Amino acid sequence: MSRNLNMRKAYGEELVAIGAENQNVVVLEADLGKSTMSIFFQQAYPERFFEMGIAEQDMVSTAAGLAAAGKIPFCSTFAVFMSGRAYDQIRQTVAIGRLNVKLCGSSAGLSDFGDGSTHQAVEDVALMCAIPGMTVLTPCDAADTRRAVRAALNIDGPVYIRVVRNDLPDYTSEAGAALNNIRVIREGGDVAVFAHGSMVSKAVEAAELLSSQGISAKVVSITVMKPFPQNEVLNIAKSVKAVVTAEDHTYIGGLAASVALTLRKSSVPLDYVAIDDVFGQSAHSVEELMVHYGLTAEHIAEKAASLLKNR
Amino acid sequence: MQNSETILKIRRLAAKIRKDIVMMIGCEGQTGHLGGSCSSADIVAALYGHRLRHDPRNPKWEERDRFIYSKGHAAIAQYAALAETGYFPVEELKTVKSLGSRLQGHPDMLKTPGVEAGTGSLGHGLSVSNGMALAMRLDARTGKVFCVIGDGELNEGQIWEAAMTAAYYKLDNLVAIVDRNHLQATGPCAERFGIDPIAEKWRSFGWHVIELDGHDIQAILDAFNEADSISGKPTVLIADTVKGKGISFAENVASFHNGMLTKEQYEIALQELDKELESLVSTESGEMKHE
Incomplete structure (x- = not known):
């Protein structure tokens, strides 16, 4: 461990990397792309980026439709909105259909410190783990966030990735490419x-x-x-x-x-x-x-x- | 104008769908969504019987059109259409809602061949349809997405989110159809939520709007053709329908939204539909006997 790195930046950069390799990767955002860093993908592949406005439920169901037609959508917004606002859409259409939708819950936990309780997802892991068939990834640093994005791409089915807002020490950048369970x-x-x-x-x-x-x-x-x-x-x-x-x-x-x-x-x-x-x-x-x-x-x-x- | 044989074929399919719906509900104490299934049966028949580009032997054919029943509680109408057009044996309809059946109470894309997405939690299907339309455009496919929405379902805020999305992304490969049957689960739409004026709402959201009689097959087919001529915006059909259409005692009666049939009602319904089917035979000249 030598430096602090940002998981959100890693998330956005890795989206661009997998977008270069796989034409089916598409990204949806609910007007928070500058925070979740999905904006990097928007800049790199505007034709595969969909700004969905401040409408998280519509975003997740639209992603379900894209997945049902063969795309691999990555959606991002704050964890509290992803897991809460769009819970029904995740459960009913994405998870019951085992659709290949990837959900990034950004600024999770207490990390959105200034915005208060409405913006702090302290129960998102519980909500997402409770859904049958959901994979839930909780990377601990920027390098592991990159691995989580790549692992999500390769998992056939719904995945929730929990991303923290603040910079965190780098523990895993020297490790191998695979995302380990532990x-x-x-x-x-x-x-x-x-x-x-x-x-x-x-x-x-x-x-x-x-x-x-x-x-x-x-x-x-x-x-x-x-x-x-x-x-x-x-x-x-x-x-x-x-x-x-x-x-x-x-x-x-x-x-x-x-x-x-x-x-x-x-x-x-x-x-x-x-x-x-x-x-x-x-x-x-x-x-x-x-x-x-x-x-x-x-x-x-x-x-x-x-x-x-x-x- | 479609030729009268086409219209006749669709009307026969609609009558078969209604008969299948009644038989699926049965008269042994099972409930079923008779009202909203019958109100949309002509639309479903026009799609599966004529308009949809699909292949029942290859449900995942990539060039197919998509049908999404956003008002998923009307699934039995879709199951009937799927069976009658060859996705699975008509006999299988009897298994609906039985433990282990491929035919669930609401559409399940993993279980039923031909079902494109899980619906049932109202308000999701139009967004899902948007996603499919976006994907088809990215892949330069020429297929269309047809999404049937209930008028009660217009209560759901997500419908209007999706309405904005479709207009913003200029999804002219998407056709929404509002099954305007005027009744929702517990009574008249007008006494529950402010959904009127419906056409003006969709127009102001940037959609091309066509108002029509949802039981007039010619009007339905004409509306699909009109939608084909519209570019740069999505089209919505506001299809005026009768809840429980085709079954005299159920027409415009809210309690048949998800009700049971007595033995007597069951037999009356089947008799009425048999009579309808018998009337829909083609003559040598291709003219319909009916009407």
Whole structure:
């Protein structure tokens, strides 16, 4: 890790890359292309870019029609609108028809800090995971976002990609081309911290804190939330003494819930760091919000240390 | 003008569709969407029986026209048309809504040959049709997309989003047909939501509008031909229809939106439709006996 990169920029650039390789790739946007960065595709391939106005429901159903006629549409808007406003369209037409529509939920979690609760998707992963047949990808950095876009292209069926607004440390650019279900970001033997998205960097910071207390923490990025990599998670959990999850999402229907389900027959102690059953709010920085809602390295380290102490 | 044999063929198909609809609903306590299926049966017959470029033996033929029943609750009319034109055996219609059947309560593109998209949550189908029309244009295909919408369905805001999209993208390879049967699930459209004036609304959204009698086959075919002559904008047919058309006791009765048939009603309906079918025989001169 040496530099911070932007996932949204990676999303837009990778769309252009796959658009060059595959003429069936089309992109739809709901008047937020300058934010989601789908504007890069509009500039590169205007004839395959469809501005759909501030009409997310129409955008998703139109994408369904394009997919039914053989295109591979990528739609983007803020995660809160993609997963919420267009939920019925995603469920009824895209998912029941197993149509090849790719949905990018941008500025997810608390990352749209200033806009407040209406713009902060704290339940999008739960909503999308609840839909039968949906693939849900939660990359942790720019390089993994590129892999997620490419993986989505190659998956035959609906895919939701969760993208965070702020710049994030680069952990995976040196890794191979494939999108792995999970990626070990840091090795460790006492506790495993499973995280996705922006919480991966918090988990790495937590591992540093734990190291100073003599605790060795393994940090694992979960890139595929659905289908959830149960075996891989279980194998790692069995190799440590405790497990902590960390997500920029409520604890309901997200990573904490999936890991708990995975460990249901295991005796490994588990705790989680997530947003409570509450909405977000405005703040002047995402860091301020993450402190307020308990999404910090200190919280992760504290939960890990406590689990090990009480074992 | 179409020749009278063509009209006769379409009318016979429409009568068969209505008969199939009645038989699919049956008289053993099952409910079915009789009203809106029968109101759009002539439009469906005109499409499947004549206008649509399609191949029942090759439902995925790339040069085909597309038919989207945005008012998916009328699926049984489409199933009848698909069966009668050879997509699957007419016998299979009996399985509708049975566990494991390819014929679901609402259209399912993965299960039923010839169904192009899942519909049922109202308001989606026109957007889906737009997407297909855009894809066909990108691929330089000459096919058209025909999308049947309910008048009650015009309550859905997404219809008007899609109306803007189609006009903005100048989708002249798209024809929407509003089945203007004046009744929605629980009563008259006029007493539920402000959908009038319908034609003016579509016109102001940038569409070419044709108003017609949705049970006049010649008028339906003429409207499709008129739509072919329009370039640079989508066309909508406002087809004035009668809910429950063709079945005397069900005409204009809202409770047959999704109702049951008694044994007596079932038999009356079949008798009426048999009589209609018998009247629609061609004569040597090609003239219709009927009317």
